[in-house]
Amino acid sequence: MKLYSKHSRYLVAVDCIIFGYDIFDKEIKxxxxxxxxxxxxxxxxxxxxxxxxxxxxxxxxxRILRNLTGLDIIYLKQSYSYGEINRDPGARVxxxxxFALIPIMDINKELAEQNGAQWRSIARLPDLxxxxxxxxxxxxxxxxxxxxIKPIGFELLPEKFTLVQLQDLYEAIxxxxxxxxxxxxxxxxxxxxxxxxxxxxxxxxxGAFYYKFNKDRYEILKQNGFYFNLDVN
Amino acid sequence: MKLYSKHSRYLVAVDCIIFGYDIFDKEIKxxxxxxxxxxxxxxxxxxxxxxxxxxxxxxxxxRILRNLTGLDIIYLKQSYSYGEINRDPGARVxxxxxFALIPIMDINKELAEQNGAQWRSIARLPDLxxxxxxxxxxxxxxxxxxxxIKPIGFELLPEKFTLVQLQDLYEAIxxxxxxxxxxxxxxxxxxxxxxxxxxxxxxxxxGAFYYKFNKDRYEILKQNGFYFNLDVN
DNA sequence: CCAAAAGTGTTCGAATTACACCCATGA
DNA sequence: TCATGGGTGTAATTCGAACACTTTTGG
Numbered sequence: 001m002k003l004y005s006k007h008s009r010y011l012v013a014v015d016c017i018i019f020g021y022d023i024f025d026k027e028i029k030x031x032x033x034x035x036x037x038x039x040x041x042x043x044x045x046x047x048x049x050x051x052x053x054x055x056x057x058x059x060x061x062x063r064i065l066r067n068l069t070g071l072d073i074i075y076l077k078q079s080y081s082y083g084e085i086n087r088d089p090g091a092r093v094x095x096x097x098x099f100a101l102i103p104i105m106d107i108n109k110e111l112a113e114q115n116g117a118q119w120r121s122i123a124r125l126p127d128l129x130x131x132x133x134x135x136x137x138x139x140x141x142x143x144x145x146x147x148x149i150k151p152i153g154f155e156l157l158p159e160k161f162t163l164v165q166l167q168d169l170y171e172a173i174x175x176x177x178x179x180x181x182x183x184x185x186x187x188x189x190x191x192x193x194x195x196x197x198x199x200x201x202x203x204x205x206x207g208a209f210y211y212k213f214n215k216d217r218y219e220i221l222k223q224n225g226f227y228f229n230l231d232v233n
Numbered sequence: 234m235k236l237y238s239k240h241s242r243y244l245v246a247v248d249c250i251i252f253g254y255d256i257f258d259k260e261i262k263x264x265x266x267x268x269x270x271x272x273x274x275x276x277x278x279x280x281x282x283x284x285x286x287x288x289x290x291x292x293x294x295x296r297i298l299r300n301l302t303g304l305d306i307i308y309l310k311q312s313y314s315y316g317e318i319n320r321d322p323g324a325r326v327x328x329x330x331x332f333a334l335i336p337i338m339d340i341n342k343e344l345a346e347q348n349g350a351q352w353r354s355i356a357r358l359p360d361l362x363x364x365x366x367x368x369x370x371x372x373x374x375x376x377x378x379x380x381x382i383k384p385i386g387f388e389l390l391p392e393k394f395t396l397v398q399l400q401d402l403y404e405a406i407x408x409x410x411x412x413x414x415x416x417x418x419x420x421x422x423x424x425x426x427x428x429x430x431x432x433x434x435x436x437x438x439x440g441a442f443y444y445k446f447n448k449d450r451y452e453i454l455k456q457n458g459f460y461f462n463l464d465v466n
Numbered sequence: 467c468c469a470a471a472a473g474t475g476t477t478c479g480a481a482t483t484a485c486a487c488c489c490a491t492g493a
Numbered sequence: 494t495c496a497t498g499g500g501t502g503t504a505a506t507t508c509g510a511a512c513a514c515t516t517t518t519g520g
Binding site for chain 1 (some may be wrong): 236237240241242243244245271272283284285286287288289290291293311313314315316317318323324325326327329
Binding site for chain 4 (some may be wrong): 162163164180181184185203204205206207208209
């Protein structure tokens with residue numbers, strides 16, 4: 001005899017809020033898809049999918065993300081679960097939202113295109129199906145709060161980046177200007193960035209030195225009680 | 234024809250991590266129950282229940298908490314969802330954990346007793362079923378982090394409390410001593426506490442003034458950009 | 467009158483803010 | 494040579510940490 005048999009069962013989905021950052025137009029973007037099935041076919045949506053019997057929630061999120069982007073090792077964390085009765089008009093679906101950060105250039109473009117995915121600026125989002133706008137709103141707030149206290153900004157940048165690019169990213173997320181000297185002083189004083197010999201030369205004549213994030217060093221510092229903080233004026 | 238019909242459905246449960254604070258023995262406690270059904274009947278467990286078709290996740294959490302404690306208006310927030318395949322040996326169950334704070338004296342004692350519930354110090358927790366220890370651990374970390382930056386400590390205290398009691402609560406959660414003068418200076422400077430004329434006279438001859446949290450005032454300050462912070466040495 | 471808990475200020479160092487000019491280079 | 498964006502330091506202020514004695518009163 002099956003246990004718990006008198007209780008109802010539900011469809012469980014995972015929806016991914018996938019953030020990217022465009023270093024050229026200096027905007028935070030979301031990877032959105034045109035939904036390919038009913039209900040709401042053809043409407044803009046977060047990428048999602050139903051949880052299979054053979055996988056955990058985390059595994060489902062990874063599968064969904066991998067299928068859309070071709071990427072496997074990415075920043076992906078559970079965000080929040082949505083369980084209003086009629087949130088999906090097709091059936092009762094409980095959806096677990098996942099929050100992903102990826103370097104915008106790293107996605108497999110063909111794969112994304114096949115799936116009808118596009119990067120859309122968060123400043124000009126289309127209407128999204130169901131409660132997806134709410135999911136995005138919550139995730140954006142989380143991003144703004146987390147980036148102050150965790151070194152997750154680097155997940156949105158290429159491996160090599162300039163301090164100007166890093167600052168532009170923070171300004172895009174905070175939606176305000178920050179003081180250049182104070183920003184640099186603070187990030188450099190943490191000693192978690194490695195200055196490279198190479199310069200980025202597309203955007204200026206002088207060129208700007210590339211840096212990269214030293215994750216190992218960060219982990220060691222963290223073990224010793226260090227707290228990342230880039231909540232600068 | 235039903236939409237999404239080819240996908241599997243799952244039992245969805247809500248489990249409540251219910252924190253209380255005992256002002257006498259100065260310990261954080263959890264309201265635990267002895268499980269009354271198989272599997273793991275008789276083992277210690279978080280209070281939980283399956284989500285009904287007629288209710289959202291939040292509503293299920295409220296129902297479960299109300300049934301156990303008799304309390305309706307309490308601090309209750311979604312925490313995290315747990316979806317490992319074999320986390321519950323009875324069946325595949327996806328569980329959404331909820332985090333509750335209640336003044337320990339406010340529960341309906343008969344109701345709690347009927348349900349086999351007891352307050353247990355987090356310093357001496359029994360073994361818990363399934364992944365409930367993991368849920369507790371995460372919630373405790375969340376509590377430690379949240380109480381620094383949100384005025385949620387008051388949810389664990391009676392309406393009237395002394396500054397000593399408030400400080401003891403913080404020390405119990407932080408698991409370390411804090412400086413009395415700095416603590417008082419900081420909390421009083423926020424101007425969100427109201428000093429009452431009445432004194433608490435059980436624990437000292439001199440007596441300590443009662444205070445109460447002025448939630449309305451806090452909300453106004455927050456609207457004006459104020460951030461609660463009680464991350465004191 | 468004394469033990470026990472409540473209550474109270476000041477000083478020092480660190481961190482945060484505000485702020486403006488020089489540098490390097492390609493066109 | 495000059496326009497463009499990259500890079501740098503200091504002073505003033507605020508905030509956090511450390512620290513010890515006085516007050517009250519019931520027994």
